[in-house]
Amino acid sequence: MSEVRVASNAGFCFGVERAIELAVSAVEEGPGPVYTLGPIIHNPQVVEHLREKGLMMAKSLEEIQKGAVIIRSHGAPKGVIEEASSRNLKVIDATCPLVNRLKDRVMDLVGEGYKVVIVGDSDHPEVSAILSFAGPQCLAVKNVEELPNCENLTGKVGLVAQTTQSLKNLQEVASHLVVICSEIRVYQTTCHSTNTRSAEARKMAREVDVMVVVGGKNSSNTRRLADAAAEEGATTYHIESAEELAQLDIPKNCVFGVTAGASTPSWVIEEVVAALQSIG
Numbered sequence: 001m002s003e004v005r006v007a008s009n010a011g012f013c014f015g016v017e018r019a020i021e022l023a024v025s026a027v028e029e030g031p032g033p034v035y036t037l038g039p040i041i042h043n044p045q046v047v048e049h050l051r052e053k054g055l056m057m058a059k060s061l062e063e064i065q066k067g068a069v070i071i072r073s074h075g076a077p078k079g080v081i082e083e084a085s086s087r088n089l090k091v092i093d094a095t096c097p098l099v100n101r102l103k104d105r106v107m108d109l110v111g112e113g114y115k116v117v118i119v120g121d122s123d124h125p126e127v128s129a130i131l132s133f134a135g136p137q138c139l140a141v142k143n144v145e146e147l148p149n150c151e152n153l154t155g156k157v158g159l160v161a162q163t164t165q166s167l168k169n170l171q172e173v174a175s176h177l178v179v180i181c182s183e184i185r186v187y188q189t190t191c192h193s194t195n196t197r198s199a200e201a202r203k204m205a206r207e208v209d210v211m212v213v214v215g216g217k218n219s220s221n222t223r224r225l226a227d228a229a230a231e232e233g234a235t236t237y238h239i240e241s242a243e244e245l246a247q248l249d250i251p252k253n254c255v256f257g258v259t260a261g262a263s264t265p266s267w268v269i270e271e272v273v274a275a276l277q278s279i280g
């Protein structure tokens with residue numbers, strides 16, 4: 001008989017919960033239509049559920065003629081917010097407070113003359129939005145290997161990290177920069193919820209036979225959780241929903257660990273747990 005253990009931190013973080021609550025309130029209170037630019041969170045089931053409630057999704061502002069635009073928890077580029085306001089669209093800001101804290105740190109550092117390095121992915125909406133506010137004094141690197149390609153990092157350097165980056169990655173970049181720049185100011189801007197979830201997933205992965213990580217395939221924090229579990233040596237499956245389990249060669253009579261990304265709703269986790277319990 002299999003055993004299923006569920007991580008206590010699996011599922012929605014407070015930033016995602018807040019964004020969904022703001023979106024639902026906006027749809028209920030009207031006047032509509034209410035749009036998000038891209039999916040409100042990286043989870044197709046939740047996006048579909050909210051669409052049925054009336055939350056529309058647009059790929060760009062050009063598709064929106066009137067109504068309200070919700071800024072997602074990742075934030076949005078400066079130009080998008082300015083254009084939405086200039087076109088008299090109602091802007092509802094659901095940017096996560098931790099993303100805003102990161103942006104404030106970056107803007108303070110830029111204002112004080114620091115060249116700012118964000119440890120993160122420049123293509124991720126959170127980072128690209130912050131880069132758009134900070135301007136040319138700010139750049140993003142994924143990891144320490146990318147630093148040699150960066151110019152002008154010998155003077156005053158400010159260092160921060162995308163909220164969902166690992167602390168280890170930030171530490172590695174800091175260790176390298178401290179040798180080459182004249183002054184460095186580092187802010188620990190990673191998200192506590194992400195750090196706790198990742199630590200719990202690693203611990204669980206060391207104690208179970210199989211890890212099942214539930215969340216959107218396009219969710220970087222879910223992918224990173226699955227990578228963390230696999231690094232600890234557990235056989236790891238990244239799935240979006242319980243239906244996918246039927247396609248996989250899941251072993252029987254073993255201990256399963258289940259965790260989920262920050263944008264995975266509890267009902268999807270519960271369905272996965274029930275399906276694993278029925279495996280035998």
Ligand code: SF4
Pocket residue numbers: 013014015016073096097098099163164191192193194221262
């Ligand atoms: S993962 Fe962290 S930073 Fe991102 S939305 Fe959730 S609480 Fe905010």
